[in-house]
Amino acid sequence: MSLDVDGFRAQFPSLASGIAHFDGPGGTQTPLAVAEAIARTLTAPLSNRGSSVRSERNADDAVTAFREAVADLLAADPRGVVYGRSATQLTYDLSRTLADSWAEGDEIVVSELDHDANVRPWVQAAEARGATVRWLRLDPATAELDLTRLDEIVNERTRLVAVTAASNLLGTIPPVARIAARAHAVGALVHVDGVHYAAHASVDVTALGADFFVCSPYKFFGPHCAVLVADPALLETLHPDKLVPSSDRVPERFELGTLPYETLAGVTAAVEVIADLAPATGEPGITRRERLVAAHELIDRHETALRERIETRLAELGLQVHSRAARRTPTLYVTLGDRVAAAASSFLAERDILAPSGSFYAWETFRALRLPVEAGMRIGVAAYTSDDDVDRLLEGLAEFLTR
Numbered sequence: 001m002s003l004d005v006d007g008f009r010a011q012f013p014s015l016a017s018g019i020a021h022f023d024g025p026g027g028t029q030t031p032l033a034v035a036e037a038i039a040r041t042l043t044a045p046l047s048n049r050g051s052s053v054r055s056e057r058n059a060d061d062a063v064t065a066f067r068e069a070v071a072d073l074l075a076a077d078p079r080g081v082v083y084g085r086s087a088t089q090l091t092y093d094l095s096r097t098l099a100d101s102w103a104e105g106d107e108i109v110v111s112e113l114d115h116d117a118n119v120r121p122w123v124q125a126a127e128a129r130g131a132t133v134r135w136l137r138l139d140p141a142t143a144e145l146d147l148t149r150l151d152e153i154v155n156e157r158t159r160l161v162a163v164t165a166a167s168n169l170l171g172t173i174p175p176v177a178r179i180a181a182r183a184h185a186v187g188a189l190v191h192v193d194g195v196h197y198a199a200h201a202s203v204d205v206t207a208l209g210a211d212f213f214v215c216s217p218y219k220f221f222g223p224h225c226a227v228l229v230a231d232p233a234l235l236e237t238l239h240p241d242k243l244v245p246s247s248d249r250v251p252e253r254f255e256l257g258t259l260p261y262e263t264l265a266g267v268t269a270a271v272e273v274i275a276d277l278a279p280a281t282g283e284p285g286i287t288r289r290e291r292l293v294a295a296h297e298l299i300d301r302h303e304t305a306l307r308e309r310i311e312t313r314l315a316e317l318g319l320q321v322h323s324r325a326a327r328r329t330p331t332l333y334v335t336l337g338d339r340v341a342a343a344a345s346s347f348l349a350e351r352d353i354l355a356p357s358g359s360f361y362a363w364e365t366f367r368a369l370r371l372p373v374e375a376g377m378r379i380g381v382a383a384y385t386s387d388d389d390v391d392r393l394l395e396g397l398a399e400f401l402t403r
């Protein structure tokens, strides 16, 4: 069984533009079903949440359906699903709440593999409380986190470990469960950035050992927003700043202001779109969670095949692929010897092939790799990437190199 790529692409009106999108790690295109769910929610009767009139119930139903969909996607408890505007916002908010109980002598651990959204909020919160920041270093030779000193870096003083489930620059998938096991052995909490990972793999937050897990639906065909999931019992122990009259229940306590019901409906629709890729969709008794897991197996096979094709050709062209971890997503970071990557990206862009060059906010990763922040180009494969897209990319790159 393989992914029906043509059928999947037909769900995305924007792909008719002819642009070959290799910018999935920055954000994916949107299927019609997601846009329609947003429009349907906005044009149906809609009020603030409540139970008296249909417009109130519609708002309430959108919230309930969103929490259930995200819970199925991440194998989480719907009562612990928190909506946020972005992963950056959710992480900043949580960092301030958790840091309330930190003091001098406490330590927090961040990694060089992370997007700055899972570094700076923790570093700044630690600085504000006088806590010490310790680093999990990246080994540039392997593109993996160096865990040889894990037991020393994560120790009895550690309060929190923040680590990515996958690097949005290199694609590296670090052994989060192993890191989390060490953190839990010393009583520390684990915050996992799943923004890049959740677009490519089926997530089980418990198996990962994530006390907190954030991801952003706009990276997997949904609208521009983010979610944080945690055990509701853990959320009950935390008290973020909030307005006096607003709900003190979990997870509402963590959600500031009126929820964007239409966006929540878009997230639910995006989860359905992924689940519908499962071969067994429609079979009696199969759960949405089971369909999501099956869908991700197909997506992974498709994306990995394209990634391997690209890698083989990049090596033939003599380009340096910095993505080389044993376990990784289909995201490749490539430098072009003495050729300027931004020029290659522009050359491709003129041909409607989008493989951008930039920092991608992977600030510490560039430092660890000892590369200037815009040294290379990022090629991200998504579930809708076609063989034709890959042909165009590779031909375009070969042509650029002959000039």
Ligand SMILES: Cc1ncc(COP(=O)(O)O)c(C=O)c1O
Binding pocket: 025, 026, 085, 086, 087, 088, 089, 115, 117, 118, 164, 166, 167, 168, 193, 194, 195, 196, 215, 216, 225, 226
């Ligand atoms: C790995 C990773 N973490 C965090 C973020 C930030 O996500 P958001 O835009 O939802 O704040 C991104 C965005 O590119 C990302 O790739």
